Amino acid sequence: MDRFFKLKQNGTNVRTEILAGITTFMTMAYILAVNPDVLTAFGKTGMEWYxxxxxxxxxxxxxxxxxxxFVNFPVALAPGMGLNAYFATVIISSNGTITWQMALTAVFISGIIFILLTITRVRQMLLVAVPDSLKHAITVGIGLFITxxxxxxxxxxxxxxxTVGDVPAGTFTPLLSFESVIQMGSLHNPDVQLVLVGLFLISLLMVMKVKGSILYGILGTTLxxxxxxxxxxxxxxxxxxxxxxxFTALEFGAFDFAGILNVGIVSVILTFTFVEMFDTFGTLVGTANRAGLMKDKEQGRKRVGKAMLVDAFAVSGGAMLGTSTTTAFVESSSGIAMGGRTGLTAIATGVCFLLALFLAPVIALIPGSATAAALIIVGLLMIQSIREIDFHDMVVAIPAFLTIVLMPLTYSIANGISFGIVAFVLLALVAQLMGNKEHKIHWLMWILAVLIILRYALLGGE
Structure with missing residues (x-):
């Protein structure tokens, strides 16, 4: 083990690595309860919980x-938050046009695109093209979406x-024509009471800096x-x-390539690809820095490149198994904080997930309100990236703001990313014409902006 994982070289040992792996599992095990609830949307998508x-x-x-x-990297993967919500939303909002089999096909294709982009190193080029402000804004917007x-x-x-007066329901009307667009649910509703309990428990545990706060909060709310x-x-x-x-219940390879061609959900595939690209990059680089694996920049980049390839295969592999985009989890940093420095940490985490297969009846008892509380808190963790955005610079502030608010308020991750990219290209161009050369526009951003404009011009808001 020492030779294979280079334990001494990384200043660690078997005991530390295994404990770090268990810690990572405890902090992200909530996905076992949350992901089935999100993807099934409580029976609305047609998928089944088990x-x-x-x-x-x-x-x-x-x-x-x-x-x-394969990478000797202390990072764990699982179906990602945000993209699983987008997955379910695509199915529900299509009113039956897009089935869950088609959505899984879209995820599978996005994984194939990832593999090609990673092997050809185009993926790394795209990460350079998009400004950091938009990358952070995407994370914040998804956080609000999840909330x-x-x-x-x-x-x-x-x-x-x-509506107020005689304005027909379903027609376009000014905002003030509505009695209330968003309102709070009844506090007499047991589900609402439980989510408040969950929020309190998770928040309390997080303030106390308890490892696995979200998981323990879910279990406490279930009790x-x-x-x-x-x-x-x-x-x-x-x-x-x-x-x-x-395992006979597993929806293995439940794809519908013919259906996806007929419906034409290219924008859905691109959204899965685009969002996962930045989410993975931020997670891998951030955790690598925290683990001290980027001190040797050349070796660090090579390792992150290998990790991206495994992540790309995980996207398509997860779709074959029957789940939405599988990606690197930022919760891996909890295991790194416990001393995890090598792939042995990740292997310990993975073994814990496989053992969890024998706990399905217990996990099935967890009420939706408990997992809903976890979603809200995960949203909080994701919006912390907002402090990395310079809101005093309008060239980056306006695109970031549009990205952040349009995701939750139009209920579409794709809309937020699209408007953010186009706004940045246009505003940066204006700034350059006025003599401000600070904001560079990568040639790939021009291509993305043109494709987005064509998409909305031809398809509207569909």
Missing amino acids: PVFLATALAAGIFTIAMGF IVGLKNSGLMSIAVE VAILMGHVDLTNISSSQTPWIPD
């Missing part, structure tokens, strides 16, 4: 172990469409739900969630 749970645990386990074994998903799923937020009689304990013996993993 197959998604199997896919989540398998994808996290297999590709995290691959990251540790709204959590608020809606819990009932803490509701959206009203009642409160059981005491309230809000959880049906008879489901623990349900054949739909067996103790011994039933």
Whole structure:
């Protein structure tokens, strides 16, 4: 182990690495409960809870172990937050036009694109093209998007469409024509009460700096739900969630290439590709820096490049198993903080995810309100990137602002990214014409802007 993982060279040992791996698992194990709830959208997408749970645990386990074994990197992977919400939203908002099989096909294709972009090093070039301000804005926007998903799923937020006077419902009307666009849900609703309990517990544990705060908060909220009689304990013996993993339930390779060609969801594929590209880059570079693996810049870049390739295969591999985009998790930094420095940390985390396959009945008891509280808190963690944006510089502030607000308010990650890119190119061009050469426009940004304008010109808001 010492020779293979270079433990002494990295100033660590087997015990430290395994404890770090378990710590990483504890901080991101919430995805086992949250991802099935998000992808099934409580029965609205057509996907079933148990197959998604199997896919989540398998994808996290297999590709995290691959990251540790092939890259010797202390980073774990699992279906990513934000893109799983986008996945479900695409299906629901299509009103039956796009099925979950088509959405999985879109994820699979985006993974193939990632593999090609990584091998040809175009992926690294794109990361240079997009300004840092937009990268941070994308993270913040997705955080707000996730928060709204959590608020809606819990009932803490509701959206009203009642109009004032004789204005027909469903027609375009000024904002003031509506009695209320967004309003708070009833505090008498048990689901709302539980999400408030969850928010309090997770927040309290985070203030106390407890490792695995989100997971413990979810479990604590579930216990409160059981005491309230809000959880049906008879489901623990349900054949739909067996103790011994039933891999025949796995939706392996459930793709619909013919359907995706007929519907034409190129923008969905591009959105999966675009968002994952920046999310992975930030996570890998950030965790590598924190682990001290970027001190030798040349070796650090090579290792991050290998990690990107594993991440690319994880996207398509996860789709084959039946889940949305599998990506590197920023929660890996918790294990690094515990001393994890090599791939042995990742392997320990991956083994924990595979062992979790035998806990499906327990995880199935977790109420949606508990996972909704986790979504809201994850949103909080993601919007912290806003402090990296210079809002005094309008050339970057306006595109960043549009990216951040349009994602949650139009309920579309793609809209936020698109408007941000076009706004930056136009404003940076104006600044350059006025003699301000500070903001460079990479040639790839011009191509992206033209493609986005053509997309909206030809398809409108569809």
